[in-house]
Amino acid sequence: MKVAVIGAGTMGSGIAQLCASTGHVTSLVDTSEEQLGRAATAVTSSLDRFVAKDRMTREAADRALSRLESTTDLERAVSGAQVVVESVVEDLAVKQEVLRRTVAAAPAEALLGTNTSQLSITAIGSAVPDHAHRLVGLHFFNPPVLMRLVEIVQGLVSSEEYVQRAEDFSQGLGKETVICRKDSPGFLTSRISAIVRLECLRMLEEGVASAEDIDRALRLGLNFPMGPLELGDFNGLDTYLRILTSLEGTLGERFKPTVTLRNLVAAGRLGRKTGHGIYRYDEAGRRLDDGSA
Ligand SMILES: NC(=O)c1ccc[n+]([C@@H]2O[C@H](COP(=O)([O-])OP(=O)(O)OC[C@H]3O[C@@H](n4cnc5c(N)ncnc54)[C@H](O)[C@@H]3O)[C@@H](O)[C@H]2O)c1
Known part of the structure; x- marks a missing residue:
């Protein structure tokens, strides 16, 4: 075919x-x-x-x-x-x-x-x-x-x-x-992953913990296979910002993107595909830092 x-x-x-x-x-x-x-x-x-x-x-x-x-x-x-x-x-x-x-x-x-x-x-x-x-x-x-x-x-x-x-x-x-079966914004998966990652970004912005510790907490304590922040980098922060902006329009204020996310995208820090997002990456996509820079 x-x-x-x-x-x-x-x-x-x-x-x-x-x-x-x-x-x-x-x-x-x-x-x-x-x-x-x-x-x-x-x-x-x-x-x-x-x-x-x-x-x-x-x-x-x-x-x-x-x-x-x-x-x-x-x-x-x-x-x-x-x-x-x-x-x-x-x-x-x-x-x-x-x-x-x-x-x-x-x-x-x-x-x-x-x-x-x-x-x-x-x-x-x-x-x-x-x-x-x-x-x-x-x-x-x-x-x-x-x-x-x-x-x-x-x-x-x-x-x-x-x-x-x-x-x-x-x-x-x-x-x-x-x-x-119902054409509902964010379907079964995206609305959940978007809101979980958004809560992680809010904690990061509030200075509750480092990016690395937020990701470790969700991996080791809540059994996420990958931390939501590193997954955001992996999937592309520009795509994530578009998703949130659209979900804010359809599902409301609770999906409002954070200022940090807007700034990362404005600075071209889109994640792995540009070598720098929340974390830095080498050519092979391996993570180089703890996300504090
Ligand atoms: N990144 C993820 O994790 C993920 C997961 C599931 C679904 N999606 C969805 O998949 C779609 C693509 O996302 P992505 O992350 O691959 O984005 P991306 O930005 O990596 O790739 C999009 C590609 O589309 C191309 N493009 C733009 N306009 C085009 C046109 N008119 N004709 C042909 N190509 C065109 C761009 O040049 C670019 O290469 C989006 O709808 C996104 O929401 C993304």
């Missing part, structure tokens, strides 16, 4: 790797050649790590790479695709424009998935009223190749048939699924 993934950032590159690794001919699209280059490097080194850990053979990794192509030509990428996964920036207008272009060039029966973290599927789909029944939230987690869940979100007019196809597709990628 041919899959097109639109947006080659933190999430899109991983989703494309997952699709190619599970046998799909995959086209990865971005507006930026530079970003496509970074995505290719990220996919190659991730596959190399799978091989080094004996979780994949060299041949399987090479086959996955041979199934994956990168392009800036969205229309060519979605042409002939049975599934299109949009994973561009968390911005309603940008997602709607990508969707309009997608339906004009993709097969009329294609499943249209959006990896939005919290935007209304119904609102995104309103850009293409005649095709909105084919649009379903396909919410992956970072990193998509490792995280077990895909959260499927049914928009007001997403059809049962396409929700079922989204579930079958996700399970074919080796994922477990939950279905959010």
Whole structure:
């Protein structure tokens, strides 16, 4: 089956790797050649790590790479695709424009998935009223190749048939699924992770403890696999700020971003992808400090 993934950032590159690794001919699209280059490097080194850990053979990794192509030509990428996964920036207008272009060039029966973290599927789909029944939230987690869940979100007019196809597709990628039947802001997961991280940022701003101790407290005391602040860096603080700003608009004041978060993003400290967020990182993404700088 041919899959097109639109947006080659933190999430899109991983989703494309997952699709190619599970046998799909995959086209990865971005507006930026530079970003496509970074995505290719990220996919190659991730596959190399799978091989080094004996979780994949060299041949399987090479086959996955041979199934994956990168392009800036969205229309060519979605042409002939049975599934299109949009994973561009968390911005309603940008997602709607990508969707309009997608339906004009993709097969009329294609499943249209959006990896939005919290935007209304119904609102995104309103850009293409005649095709909105084919649009379903396909919410992956970072990193998509490792995280077990895909959260499927049914928009007001997403059809049962396409929700079922989204579930079958996700399970074919080796994922477990939950279905959010009501198109509610932040779905089942993002509203929780956003508010937990926000409370950590508030404690940081109040000087209650260091970033490292806040993360250690949640890891060791509350059994979080990763501290919320380091996870924020891992996922991208710019994406997190967009999510909070949007959730503040839909769910209210309790999601209001902190001043520190706004300043970090304004300063270009976006997390691992820029080498500095709440913590500092080396080229390989290893943490270098305790977050106090
Ligand atoms: N980062 C996470 O942990 C995470 C987890 C789940 C879902 N999401 C969601 O996934 C989506 C992508 O997030 P991300 O973290 O990968 O963001 P990102 O900023 O890392 O990547 C977004 C990419 O989209 C590209 N893009 C922008 N406009 C485009 C267009 N018109 N056509 C093609 N490409 C375009 C950008 O060049 C960029 O490479 C967002 O909706 C986000 O909310 C993110």
